[in-house]
Amino acid sequence: MKAWVLGGPDELRLVEKPVPRPGAAEVLVRIGATAVCGTDLEVIHHGPPALIQGGLPFNKNFTPGHEYMGTVAQLGPGVDEFDVGDRVAVEIHAGCGRCERCREGMYTACINYGMNYGDRDKGHRANGFTTDGGFAEYAVNHVNTLVPVPRDMSDEDATLIVTAGTVIYGLDVLGGLVAGQSVVVTGPGAIGLMGVGVAKALGASPVVLTGTERDRRRLEIGRKLGADEVVDVSREEVVAAVMRITRGRGAHYVLECSGAPNALNDAAHMVSRGGRICLVAFPHAPVPVDVAHLVSNNIYVFGIRGEGRSATRRAAALMAQKRFPAKLLHTHSFPLEEVPTAIRYAAERIEDAIKVVVRMR
Ligand SMILES: [Zn+2]
C-alpha cells in the first residue's frame, strides 16, 4: 500500500508498505479520508505527543495521521461486531485495555501510553501517535475504536466525528451539559467551532464564541453553527464582553480552545463563582496563573486529552441528527499524493483553511 512516513522533522516521504494484518479483536480499515489536525503539525514538526519505541517518532517508518474514516476491508479472528463493507469513523486511542485508566474509560490517558514494543509490550495503540496512522491506504484498528458512520454522511464530514467526540468528552468531564447553561468557547479553530455546534445542539444558552480580528470569517461560521454571540477580542475586552452578555453573572462553562497565554486567567474571570473550565488547547510555554482567584472563587479547571469514555459514539449520533451544519468546518480536500500540501494549508491557514482533508481516492 501507499503510506506517508515521517523521516526527520518536517520530512514526509510517500513509500510502499505492506498492508497490515488485523489481529484478534481488530479489523483492517481501507481509509477513505483523513483530516489534518493541529496535533499532526506538532508531531511532524516536534515529535510529541507521538511516542514510538520509547522516543521521538523520527526515522522510524512511522505513518502519522489520526483523524480518519474508512471502510472495513478485512476482519481479524473472532470479530463479528462489524462486517466487511461497513463504513466507520475511528477513535484515535484504543489504549492498552489493561491499566487503571483504560478500565475507567479514560483510555486517552492510558498509563501504558506508547508501551507497545520489546519487553514492555502492553499492547497500547493510538493510531497516528504510538502506532501507524491514517496518511496511508490502510490501517488496523481495534473494534473498540470503530464508530459506524451514518449512510448519508460524506467521507469528509465523517472525519469530523472525532472532533465532535473531543467536545463531548470535554463537556462530560465538566459534569455534563444541562439545557440552559451558558457556554463560552474561546478560540474558533476546528474544535472551538465544533464546540459551538455541539453545545448549541445540546441546549446551551447562551453560546458565546470568542476570536480575534484574524478570525473574522471563522466567527461568522460560528454564528452559522449556533453561536448566540460572537466576540472579536480585538474590539472588545473579552471578560467585559462575557459579563455584558451574561448580565454580570459569568458563564457556567468555558471551553478553552485557543491556547492563548492568558486564556486560563481570562476564563477564570468569565465563569461564575463555582464555574468550570475545560482546557482543550494549551500555550507552548509555561504561563503565570492567578491561583488565588481560582481557589477563592471555587473555580474548577479540567484538562482533557482527546476523546475518552466512548464520547465519539455519542458524537456520531449527534452528528447524524444534523442539528448544526458541521460540514462548514471542512474547507479543503487534497488527494493522498498531496499530504504535504494539505499540511501546509492547515499550518499556514492558506485560504482561511479550517479542516483540511486528505482523500484516498
Ligand atoms: Zn486531532
Ligand SMILES: [Zn+2]
Ligand atoms: Zn491503558
